[in-house]
Amino acid sequence: MTRSDPATQQAGQRVVLVTGPSGAGRTTAIGALEDLGYEPIVNLPLSLIPRLFSGHIGHPVALGVDVRGRDFSASALIELIDTLTRDPNLTLELLYLDARPDVLERRYSETRRRHPLSPDEPPGSGIAQEIDILAPIKVRADVLIDSSEMSPHDLRAELGRFFDTGKIEKLAVSVHSFSYKRGVPRGLDLLFDCRFLVNPHWEPALRPLDGRDPAVAAYVASDPRYQEFHSKVMDLLLFLLPAFVAEGKAHLSIGFGCTGGQHRSVAMTQSVAKALAEAGWQVSKRHRELERKAPDGAGSKTGERA
Missing domain, CATH: 3.40.50.300 (P-loop containing nucleotide triphosphate hydrolases)
Structure with missing residues (x-):
């Protein structure tokens, strides 16, 4: 050349x-x-x-x-x-x-x-x-x-x-929550199953809320396995993201799934997206099942920044 x-x-x-x-x-x-x-x-x-x-x-x-x-x-x-x-x-x-x-x-x-x-x-x-x-x-x-x-x-x-113009982000990261009952979203690059975590659905006061609510997030985080799971996921992502940049990848989609796509996967998506943004990555998030429930488009929207 x-x-x-x-x-x-x-x-x-x-x-x-x-x-x-x-x-x-x-x-x-x-x-x-x-x-x-x-x-x-x-x-x-x-x-x-x-x-x-x-x-x-x-x-x-x-x-x-x-x-x-x-x-x-x-x-x-x-x-x-x-x-x-x-x-x-x-x-x-x-x-x-x-x-x-x-x-x-x-x-x-x-x-x-x-x-x-x-x-x-x-x-x-x-x-x-x-x-x-x-x-x-x-x-x-x-x-x-x-x-x-x-x-x-x-x-x-x-x-x-x-x-390289040096004027764009090297890698755009999107983090998704979803329900396994409705199938895995297309196009995910990495997928994590949250169904082993304690389920807020069985708590009457938490059932109508979702994982963006502090009470739900705290309940999910109270599972003794949560902190280690979260830490290992973050360690893996922070190891992989620079490698994907070096490969020339422009976009990476990460999915967190649970039974209903309302509590555990949403809480993990919120937390991981926030941690990645704080680490300097360009991050957006999407909660598929919450979007389905919001007829007026309220709540989490496609491309919402972390």
């Missing part, structure tokens, strides 16, 4: 133009840049791109361009690069994702996709055409990354080195 020496530190809106042969990692790169805070814009006709910047946008943009574009040609793309480079309000960087032809062919074989330039022929023919078409673009690259030996995680990490 190489990088030329453009004046990337000058003032102006940052624009990363992403291109390269199909199968080299362009889609992964666009996703990684989005996670880094760039607005992704993919496969817009080249003739329309300059209009994007006729008004004030401000935030960084990742433009995905490839040979499938309706008006794509190497000369048109070079003209676009020159146009954007001359704009004093923009800081343009050309990111070129590359890979060896044999690797590209293997990737097409593994996914059983057809190459856009040779849909009715073996992928090798289209790959050769595309590499030839893009040759004049490749030599203009500010950042050239060969993904032949890279996993998607490796590619994301490498892009982070070049394009």
